[in-house]
Amino acid sequence: MTKSTVYRPLCIEDAVQLARNIEGVFSPTASLRCEEIGDGNLNLVFRVYEISKDTTDSALSPRRIIIKQALPYAKVVGESWPLTLDRARIESQALIAQGQLVPHLVPKVYLYNPDLALTVMEDLSDYTIMRAGLMQRNLYPLFAEHIAEFLAKTLFFSSDLGLNQQDKKRNVERFINPELCKITEDLIFDDPYTASPNNNCDAAIEDELKKLSQDCGLQFEVMLLREKFLTQAQALLHGDLHTGSIFITPESTKVIDPEFAYYGPMGFDIGAIIANLILNTISQEHWSADEETRRQYRAYLLQMVRDIWNQFESRFRSLWDNHVVDRMAQTDGYQDTYLTRVLQDSVGYAGCKMIRRIVGLAHVADIDSISDLHVRERAQRTALFIGKSLVNMNRRIQSIDEVITACEHGIAGVQA
Structure with missing residues (x-):
């Protein structure tokens, strides 16, 4: 050959x-x-x-x-x-x-x-696909630290903050990925809000799909997020960073499958992993054997979401303070504003990801594998409720704790 x-x-x-x-x-x-x-x-x-x-x-x-x-x-x-x-x-x-x-x-x-x-x-045969591990309620004590490091370094050093701007523009050209970006643009930011043949919605929640197509306020927020995905070449993204693209053990993490990589908004990668952790949190109504086990594992997963953002932010600020290449990026207040916007984007994209995984073409096994149809329907409706909440609140978010609170209230309200 x-x-x-x-x-x-x-x-x-x-x-x-x-x-x-x-x-x-x-x-x-x-x-x-x-x-x-x-x-x-x-x-x-x-x-x-x-x-x-x-x-x-x-x-x-x-x-x-x-x-x-x-x-x-x-x-x-x-x-x-x-x-x-x-x-x-x-x-x-x-x-x-x-x-x-x-x-x-x-x-x-x-x-x-x-x-x-x-x-x-x-080959990573000695590892477990993270999605499967979470469905078995495994514990991964180092994951938040590992994925925060992955996100902070890959995003910072491919951006105008950590890379010469002209070199970065050449990288943007090298990673133009129109065909796979088109998949994302359609499946995440368009199809769930219209009568698309690509949608895959269970009959039990067709009313939710209809509501999505009629919710003009939600669609306005989705369009703002879509606009950033289309136009903001902020950093080199993995592009499809979900728990099925991560091999893991309690001691080690390996991120795989970056074929959707392109230059886009940082929050898209961060939001993707947050969304998948929240989806598994919701699905624990099935995967946890009893109420106390469920409560503990859900608390563990939501703490993981909190830790991922907090450790990412800490690492990103440290990289900025020590390695920033743009003198103007040292302007007082700019770092704080920048990271607030990344958090807000992350929350919005997390919501979009959750919505598409319930009514769009490709679902997640965490929820689709639930055998009890009534439990599955509650999980789907909970995911849509939280997903819509995150999209609608994304531009007001100031703290990751607001995300955790929204998840807790959503689970308690829909699954009560």
């Missing part, structure tokens, strides 16, 4: 041959096995690992890699939804850029092949 290779979707045999040709990963005589493991919406994903008489499966093998190949269409829909293969380049370059800043928080990249639109990277 040379540079002149013509694109084609890989099969298992192709993946094994590709793995053999990567220098420094497997020995030339290694016996390799491959399995397709992708269950996402857009890509093919293979795991290739070395086997011996002592290690016959991937969990035991000391040498494992992941091969992720972009398809020229959305896997979740089919060939009727074409997509650019350039997203593989964007993902690879974003992972490499993140790895230069926070190497311990992202998988190592071994290879990017532009002709086959694939990235070869470190």
